[in-house]
Amino acid sequence: MTPEEFRRVGHELIDRIADYRAGIAERPVMSARKPGETRAMLPKAPPQRPEPFEAVFRDLDAIVMPGLSHWQHPNFFGYFPANSELSSVLGDYLSTGLGALGLSWQASPALTELEEVVADWMRQLVGLSDSWSGVIQDTASTSTLIALICARERANGYGLAKGGLQAARAPLVVYVSAHSHSSVEKAALLAGFGRDNVRLIDFDADYAMRADALEAVVKADIAAGRTPCAVVATTGTTATTALDPVDAIAAVAKRHGLWLHVDAAMAGSAMILPECRWMWRGVEAADSLVFNPHKWLGAAFDCSLYYVRDPRQLTGVMSTTPSYLRSSVDEEVKNLRDWGIPLGRRFRALKLWCLLRAEGVEGLQARLRRDLENAQWLKREVERAPAWKLLAPVPLQTLCLRHEPAGLEGDALDKHTLAWAEAINSSGDAYLTPAILDGRWMVRVSIGALPTERSHIEALWRRLQEEAGAAG
Amino acid sequence: MTPEEFRRVGHELIDRIADYRAGIAERPVMSARKPGETRAMLPKAPPQRPEPFEAVFRDLDAIVMPGLSHWQHPNFFGYFPANSELSSVLGDYLSTGLGALGLSWQASPALTELEEVVADWMRQLVGLSDSWSGVIQDTASTSTLIALICARERANGYGLAKGGLQAARAPLVVYVSAHSHSSVEKAALLAGFGRDNVRLIDFDADYAMRADALEAVVKADIAAGRTPCAVVATTGTTATTALDPVDAIAAVAKRHGLWLHVDAAMAGSAMILPECRWMWRGVEAADSLVFNPHKWLGAAFDCSLYYVRDPRQLTGVMSTTPSYLRSSVDEEVKNLRDWGIPLGRRFRALKLWCLLRAEGVEGLQARLRRDLENAQWLKREVERAPAWKLLAPVPLQTLCLRHEPAGLEGDALDKHTLAWAEAINSSGDAYLTPAILDGRWMVRVSIGALPTERSHIEALWRRLQEEAGAAG
Numbered sequence: 048m049t050p051e052e053f054r055r056v057g058h059e060l061i062d063r064i065a066d067y068r069a070g071i072a073e074r075p076v077m078s079a080r081k082p083g084e085t086r087a088m089l090p091k092a093p094p095q096r097p098e099p100f101e102a103v104f105r106d107l108d109a110i111v112m113p114g115l116s117h118w119q120h121p122n123f124f125g126y127f128p129a130n131s132e133l134s135s136v137l138g139d140y141l142s143t144g145l146g147a148l149g150l151s152w153q154a155s156p157a158l159t160e161l162e163e164v165v166a167d168w169m170r171q172l173v174g175l176s177d178s179w180s181g182v183i184q185d186t187a188s189t190s191t192l193i194a195l196i197c198a199r200e201r202a203n204g205y206g207l208a209k210g211g212l213q214a215a216r217a218p219l220v221v222y223v224s225a226h227s228h229s230s231v232e233k234a235a236l237l238a239g240f241g242r243d244n245v246r247l248i249d250f251d252a253d254y255a256m257r258a259d260a261l262e263a264v265v266k267a268d269i270a271a272g273r274t275p276c277a278v279v280a281t282t283g284t285t286a287t288t289a290l291d292p293v294d295a296i297a298a299v300a301k302r303h304g305l306w307l308h309v310d311a312a313m314a315g316s317a318m319i320l321p322e323c324r325w326m327w328r329g330v331e332a333a334d335s336l337v338f339n340p341h342k343w344l345g346a347a348f349d350c351s352l353y354y355v356r357d358p359r360q361l362t363g364v365m366s367t368t369p370s371y372l373r374s375s376v377d378e379e380v381k382n383l384r385d386w387g388i389p390l391g392r393r394f395r396a397l398k399l400w401c402l403l404r405a406e407g408v409e410g411l412q413a414r415l416r417r418d419l420e421n422a423q424w425l426k427r428e429v430e431r432a433p434a435w436k437l438l439a440p441v442p443l444q445t446l447c448l449r450h451e452p453a454g455l456e457g458d459a460l461d462k463h464t465l466a467w468a469e470a471i472n473s474s475g476d477a478y479l480t481p482a483i484l485d486g487r488w489m490v491r492v493s494i495g496a497l498p499t500e501r502s503h504i505e506a507l508w509r510r511l512q513e514e515a516g517a518a519g
Numbered sequence: 520m521t522p523e524e525f526r527r528v529g530h531e532l533i534d535r536i537a538d539y540r541a542g543i544a545e546r547p548v549m550s551a552r553k554p555g556e557t558r559a560m561l562p563k564a565p566p567q568r569p570e571p572f573e574a575v576f577r578d579l580d581a582i583v584m585p586g587l588s589h590w591q592h593p594n595f596f597g598y599f600p601a602n603s604e605l606s607s608v609l610g611d612y613l614s615t616g617l618g619a620l621g622l623s624w625q626a627s628p629a630l631t632e633l634e635e636v637v638a639d640w641m642r643q644l645v646g647l648s649d650s651w652s653g654v655i656q657d658t659a660s661t662s663t664l665i666a667l668i669c670a671r672e673r674a675n676g677y678g679l680a681k682g683g684l685q686a687a688r689a690p691l692v693v694y695v696s697a698h699s700h701s702s703v704e705k706a707a708l709l710a711g712f713g714r715d716n717v718r719l720i721d722f723d724a725d726y727a728m729r730a731d732a733l734e735a736v737v738k739a740d741i742a743a744g745r746t747p748c749a750v751v752a753t754t755g756t757t758a759t760t761a762l763d764p765v766d767a768i769a770a771v772a773k774r775h776g777l778w779l780h781v782d783a784a785m786a787g788s789a790m791i792l793p794e795c796r797w798m799w800r801g802v803e804a805a806d807s808l809v810f811n812p813h814k815w816l817g818a819a820f821d822c823s824l825y826y827v828r829d830p831r832q833l834t835g836v837m838s839t840t841p842s843y844l845r846s847s848v849d850e851e852v853k854n855l856r857d858w859g860i861p862l863g864r865r866f867r868a869l870k871l872w873c874l875l876r877a878e879g880v881e882g883l884q885a886r887l888r889r890d891l892e893n894a895q896w897l898k899r900e901v902e903r904a905p906a907w908k909l910l911a912p913v914p915l916q917t918l919c920l921r922h923e924p925a926g927l928e929g930d931a932l933d934k935h936t937l938a939w940a941e942a943i944n945s946s947g948d949a950y951l952t953p954a955i956l957d958g959r960w961m962v963r964v965s966i967g968a969l970p971t972e973r974s975h976i977e978a979l980w981r982r983l984q985e986e987a988g989a990a991g
Contacts, residue, residue: 048604048605048606048877048878049605050537051537051541053533053536053537053540054534056609057533057537057609057612058530058533060533060609060612060613060616061530061532061533062526063616064525064529064612064613064616064617065522065523065525065526067616067617068525069522069523077625078628078629080628080629082851082852083851084628085628085629085633086635089632089636091639092640093640093644093880094875094876094880096881096882097876097877097878097882098877098879100609100876100877102876103872111633111869112629113629114627114628114630114632115617115627115628116619116625116626117619118618118619118620118626119617119618125626126620126622129618129620131615131616131618132520133520133521133522133524134520134525136525136615136616136618137520137525137528137529137532137572139611139615140532140536140612140615141536143603143608143611143615143819144535144536144540145587145591146590146601146602146819146820147587147588147589147590148601148820150598152554153549153588154590154597154598155550155587156552156554156557156586156587156588157550157557157585157586157587158587160555160556160558160561160586161557161561161583161586163558164561167563168564168565169565172565185657186860186861186862186863188862188863189861192860196709199711206713207708207713208713208714209713209714210690210713210715210716211684211711211714212685212711212712212713213684213685213687213690213691214690214713218682218685219685229840230839230862233837233839233860236679236680236683236836237836237860238711239679239683239685239711240683240684240685241678241679241682241683241685242679242683243681243682243683244682244683244685348618348620348865349863349865364708364709365709367701367702367705368701376554379554379555388658388661388705388709389657389660389661390658390660390701390702391658391660391813391820393820393821400575401575403565404569404570405569405570405572405575406569407567407568407569407570408565408566408568409567409569410568410569
């Protein structure tokens with residue numbers, strides 16, 4: 048495609064995205080497509096000859112759009128907010144259009160140094176001390192895998208340069224909460240620890256990890272001849288946004304030489320609000336932490352910030368220096384390939400840079416405070432409504448709730464819960480994620496999509512009452 | 520940012536990218552920035568208040584652009600072609616603008632199904648049988664890590680569900696070529712094998728892995744009580760685009776139960792040309808393979824295709840099913856989170872879909888053939904030029920060459936090589952990557968940037984002769 052054709056089609060694309068975002072509230076939130084339906088509309092073989100881009104736009108409208116769920120919709124209350132703020136979208140457009148690749152510092156100096164600078168801006172924004180160094184990874188799943196591999200190597204005397212995990216003398220053990228994200232156990236399994244060496248630590252009434260239970264399990268492992276290796280504390284768990292007590296967990300970690308990784312994938316964005324920072328009190332004692340500006344904060348996916356206290360513990364595990372990647376300035380610069388798994392990297396700093404400049408710290412803070420207030424409003428409504436139950440504290444923007452009509456319990460209650468959630472989801476009016484808590488289905492309301500205002504929360508609350516009443 | 524502001528700024532952005540691509544040949548290929556120079560131009564703290572996007576564009580011009588190396592430049596001959604074709608750029612723009620996230624099939628059905636379809640189109644395009652299933656990963660580094668973790672688990676009886684690699688009875692061993700990409704050894708170390716259990720297999724005069732040497736080392740390991748686990752064959756190595764004999768390696772792998780992973784990160788794109796497919800003859804016997812449409816083919820980074828013969832061996836290692844990710848259709852659909860490390864995923868299929876439709880198979884084939892012919896032209900010139908030496912076969916688009924004036928050898932020759940390469944690189948006229956081959960520096964000329972025509976190769980050849988002659 049020539050630059051002139053790109054210009055022509057690109058202008059149309061910009062208008063299409065602007066129109067999409069401006070009119071998104073008119074669409075059903077979730078796609079009603081059935082499995083295989085989209086696939087059946089697409090040709091089985093690739094096109095032999097070039098087609099005009101108008102044909103692509105036509106199929107986009109006819110085939111792709113009805114198969115999409117609209118994460119940027121004001122009535123999207125599922126999973127978590129995955130905001131792709133339009134200023135950040137433009138930053139990502141710059142990155143893709145410039146097509147520069149960051150194999151090494153030398154391969155594009157500004158790509159690396161802008162990433163260093165915005166990672167440091169974000170560090171300041173969430174109130175971390177200047178002893179942290181940050182880098183952008185794709186997702187928290189990957190960041191946590193990196194953390195556990197680094198923990199493994201530190202505990203194992205950097206055995207990767209020798210016999211690897213296969214030569215570890217005593218089994219290394221990882222400690223997680225039963226409410227940790229599924230990616231944490233997955234990371235431990237991928238890193239080779241084995242499920243037998245992953246301990247699910249008990250939680251308290253608020254679904255937060257119990258530091259005393261952690262201590263007891265660590266001691267039992269030591270007594271049995273195993274080597275405690277790492278603990279993952281979560282600030283804002285997926286199901287209920289529970290807050291593991293980072294300070295108490297850090298004390299246990301320090302006593303027993305554990306690597307402490309803090310998973311604040313979702314809640315880390317809230318730390319731009321000084322009034323929220325108590326939620327991860329103790330974080331300065333961690334070895335690594337991750338939070339995802341591509342969630343609530345508004346950076347276009349993928350943008351996961353991974354911070355470490357001692358970069359040598361990361362680069363010592365991740366670095367490779369074949370001759371074709373060497374350059375004369377290697378001693379003076381950061382080569383970000385040594386800070387993660389992939390060698391190649393996009394110019395991802397641009398999307399964070401554009402977001403921060405276009406919105407300003409104050410703009411971001413105001414939006415997050417709006418969402419926290421909306422969550423508190425809904426919390427008060429639910430608390431005073433008969434038959435409705437709030438199942439967990441609401442420190443952030445997620446509510447866990449259930450409609451419990453008199454006489455309904457057990458499997459019948461589960462059936463009721465899933466029925467009204469499904470009725471709302473399939474209506475297209477809003478999207479909510481059901482999840483299991485204490486063995487029973489409940490429904491999460493995750494507030495914080497970019498265009499979600501109080502009026503949307505009020506409308507949601509009316510729909511909840513309607514549907515649950517009808518189903519009950 | 521409102522949709523209307525996005526529209527206004529977005530139109531300017533499109534014009535800027537179109538102008539950038541149209542005028543890219545006027546820029547020096549590589550940035551002359553010194554370490555720390557870009558960082559020093561940026562504010563130390565994030566902006567408190569929103570700024571107009573014009574300020575971002577101003578800083579982009581003044582601070583970022585002079586710090587970029589231009590991978591889309593016609594005189595970019597470094598590393599490998601990392602083409603970001605403008606139709607693919609538009610596909611990526613759609614993805615970011617729509618902001619849909621593929622946590623699961625249900626989270627956006629079309630995102631998953633279009634990825635299935637274009638991965639299958641690409642399978643057909645490179646001539647693979649329909650017994651392969653594909654998925655988009657970020658990079659070949661990640662794809663190879665996934666392959667080695669899956670190999671580890673298969674060899675270890677899926678021990679991740681039990682004691683992990685820590686409980687493996689005999690050390691598992693991985694076999695790679697001394698010319699494998701650095702990411703292969705890195706993957707083996709991250710997967711926990713340990714460097715003591717990574718064998719560098721000897722290569723022949725063309726830098727291709729020797730299958731007989733592989734067989735001998737495997738047998739020695741078995742005799743010593745170790746368990747051969749996986750071998751990585753490369754189609755098109757990084758330094759010289761050497762072609763490991765996949766069929767002969769596959770025979771060894773089959774005899775000893777090794778997982779065979781084929782790394783065709785760079786050369787895989789060439790398999791859209793039927794006349795190139797002899798290069799990976801035997802590939803149908805592999806367990807997994809990776810190639811990167813984000814290199815020569817022109818898909819915007821990141822787009823690495825990972826194919827497996829038995830998806831259950833992948834999903835058995837990667838899948839997790841917490842309640843908040845379950846849906847009623849899970850039995851009928853692919854959940855791509857179970858095909859890789861990250862949970863979240865962009866709508867990456869769009870950039871491949873747009874590339875294939877806008878260029879057509881024939882358009883892509885014509886461009887790659889142009890590049891192969893350009894490489895052969897330069898090869899002939901080098902072969903007949905006195906004092907110039909071609910150091911490896913040229914099956915694809917990369918030449919390894921050295922200027923060897925009479926009387927120069929050893930360290931003096933290295934000095935000469937690095938001097939003329941540095942002179943060209945720092946002139947900004949072209950970019951080439953020096954690398955070490957057989958203990959001596961040589962220079963790689965990697966042909967295949969989108970706008971590189973014969974005239975650019977001719978100009979490069981004149982520059983090479985000028986600079987090497989001057990330095991000699």
